[in-house]
Amino acid sequence: MDQNIIVNMKDITMSFSGNKVLKSVNFQLRRGEVHSLMGANGAGKSTLVKILNGIYHPVSGTIEIDGTPVNIKSPGDTEQYGLAFVHQELNVCIDMTVAENMYLGNWITDKRGLYDRKATSAKAKELLDMMGVSIDPDAKVRSLRTAEKQVIEILKTLTKDAKVVVLDEPTSSLNEKEKENFFLIVDKMKQRGVSIIFISHFLEDVIQISDRVTVLKDGVNNGAFTAGSFTKDDLITAMMGRKLENSDYEVIQVKEDAPVVLELKDFTSAKKFQNINLQIQEGDIVGVCGLLGAGKTEIARAVFGLDSYDSGDILLFGKRMAKPRPDKMIENKVALLTEERKLEGFVPLLSIRENITLSIIERMRGKGRAIDRKKQQEHSQRFAEQMKVKMSGIEQSVVSLSGGNQQKVVIAKCLSSEPRLFLLDEPTRGVDVYAKSEIYKILRNAAEAGTAILIFSSELEELLENCSKIIILKKGSVSGIVNAAEMTKNDLMGLIG
C-alpha cells in the first residue's frame, strides 16, 4: 500500500433507480497535493464527492483513508476522518463575527470553560495573517463580500485540523484579484500538509492550481493528467470526447428585416453583470451560455423585473422600459421560465388546469366576475395536449407529474399568455431526454410563429442544437458571440471555461 495516498476511492459504482451514474470509478488523493476533479454536467463528479461526504452510499466499491477502509454513513462522520467540505452554497452565520464563524462549534474557552471572545478573535487573526488575508476578525459576516465569506469557509476547515479539504467550484464567483488571493491560500494550505480535492469547470484555474487532474466522462474515468504534461485541449477532449456533434435540426433562419424584439444596451447590475449588449429578432432563438455564476439567471431576472439593475437600457420593440415589473412585462407579451421550477414555476397542489391559466386568469372570466370554468378547461386542455403532457387529465395536480411533464406544464403556462418574447432559464434541467426533445420542438414551433426566444443555459448541446447564435458570458460580461452552426461542443467548452 502506497504510504503517500491519503484518500483512495476504489471501483466506486453508483446507480439511481437503475441508472448507472458511476461505473467502477477510481480516485486517489496523495498527501499534500491539489488534485482536480473535472467533467461535464452529469459526468458524475458531484456524485463521487457526495459519496465521499456520506450523502450517497455507493452500490459497490471501497473508500480507504490513510490505508484503512472506512464506512462513511453520513456527513457527520467525515470530521473524524479529517475530511472537510466547502460547498458552493456557503454555510455561514451572517450575524456572527468572522472569528466566531471560523471557530463555530469549536469555541475557544478560557480556564473556567467560558467562551473567550478575545482569544477566539486573536487566534482567528493569527490564522488570517498567516494566510495573508486582510479581514477584520471582529467584523460581522453579514458585511463581507461573497469572496470573503468563502475564504472564511475555507479557513474554517483549518481550525478543525482537516487533512483533506474538498473545494467545490470555489473560483466561480471570484474576480481576478480574488482568485490570486485564493491561489495563495491554497498554496499555504498545501505547505501545511493539507491535501485538496478541487472541483471546477474553469480550465485555466485547474491548470494553474493542480498537481494532478482526474477527468470523468459519463460515469467512468476518462483521463488522468500530471501537472506540466497536458494542455487545455487535452482536458476538453477528455471531458467531451472527440466526436463531432451533428444536430438533427435545421439551423433557425431569421428574416433579415424581422423587427428587433428585445435589445439590451450596457445593461449593468453591480457585482452581477456588466455592460451586457444583445439583440434578438422576431422568430429567432438565441442562446446565452456560461458557467454557474456567469450571470445568466441574474440577467434573465433583471430583464423581467424580478431583480433591480443599476444602469443601461432595456428596449422592448424599440421602446425603452424604464422600470420593468413582472406584471408590466407580461402585459407587454414577455414570459419568463425561471430556473427554480419547484420554487417559482408552479403551484404544486393546484391542478394542471389552474396552473396553465395562472398568469392569464383575468382572461378566463365569464360575463360576470366569476371564472368561466368551461373556457378555462378548454384552454388548458388545448395547451396540455399541444405540449403532450402525460397526465390522467387536466385535473391532476402538477406535483404528481414527473419532472419533464411538470416543466411542460410550466412552459404551457408561459406560452398561454402568447408571449412575443420568451425568456427561458435552464429550461431542461432535470428533464429526461425524451421530454427534452419535445420541449425543443415546442420552442421551435413558437419561434416559427414569430416569438423571439432567449435561452439561458449551461447545457451546451441544447444551445448548439436549437439556437442561431450563442452569446458567451464570463463573470458577468459578454466574452463573445458565435454562430451555433459553426461550433462544436468542444469549441464552446473551450470558450466558456
Add this chain to the structure above:
Amino acid sequence: MQNELKKIRKYFSEDAVRLGIIAVFLIVMPFVSPYFLKTKNIMNILQNISLQGITAIGMTMVIITGSGGIDISVGGVLALSVWVAALMMKSGVSWVLAVAVAILIAAFCGMVNAFSVGIMKIPPMIATLAMMYMTRGLQTVISHGSTLNGLPEQFQYIGQGMVFGAIPIPAILIVLLYIVAAWFMNKTVTGRNIYAIGGNPEAARVAGIKNNHVIFFCYIACSVLAAIAGLIFIARMDSAPATVANNLEMKAIMGAVIGGTSVTFGGKGKMMGTFLGVVIVGLISNALDLMGVSAYYQQFIQGALVLVVVFLEAVRTRREARRS
C-alpha cells in the same frame, strides 16, 4: 482608545431606536408629571415589568434558535405551575417545596415542547399552541375559575420585600436575571451555540454542534423562566387569580420584538435589546397611567408602538445594509 470609542458607538447604534425612545420619555415625562423620575416610580416600573420581562428572556432565547422558534405556551405553563404551587402552599406544604414543584412542572412542559420541536420536527407555533391549551385546560380544572389568597408570609417576601428600604426584590431580580442572561448568551459555549444554530442550522450541524441539545435547553429555560416570573408575581400580589398571565405570551413576544430580536431569521437578537424593549412597554403604560389615560386605550397605544418601533428598526437595518 479610538477603537474603544468606535466599539462603544457600534454597540449603541444597534440599540439606537430603543435608547432614543427611552430618552424621549426621560426628557418629556418629567414635564408631564413631576412624580415620574422619583425613585419610587422607577422601582414601580421595574416591578411591573418583572412578569413579562423575565418571561421575555426565555422567549428571546427560543426565538433566536430560529426555524420559526417561538413559545406561545409560556402563559399556560406559568398558570399551571404557579397554581399547583399555590394549592400546595395553601394545604400547608413548605413553600420551598412548592416552588421546586412549580419549576419541575415547567421544566417538564418545556421538555415536551422541545421534544415536539426538535425531535418530532413540529413547527414551534403548533407544538406550543397545543401545550398552551393543555396547560391552560389543566389549570382551569384545578382552579375552577377562583382566586387563591393568603400565601405564606415568607413566600410573599419574594414579591413584596424591600432591600435598603427602597428597592423591591422583583426589581432586583429582573435586573439580575437580565445580567446573567446576557452573560450567558455572550460568554458560555451553549450561549454561542444558540446563535450558531439560529444563524445557520446546517453550518452548526456540520461544525459538530448538537442542535437538539440546544433546542432542549432553550425551550426548558423558557418554561422555567416563565414559572419563576409567575411565582414572583403571585408572591407580590399574594393572589393567584384564575386568569393569571392571560396574554403573557404576546407581551413577551412584544418585548423581544421591540428589542430587535428577529422572528424571520434566527440568530439575531440580544438580551440588552429585549430588556430595553420590555422597559419601553413598561414606560408607556406607566406614562399613560400618570397622564390618567384610561386602561382601555392602553392596548391600542401599545400595539401602535410595536408597529412604530418595528418600522424604525426596518429602516435602520436597510440603511445599514446599504452602507456595507
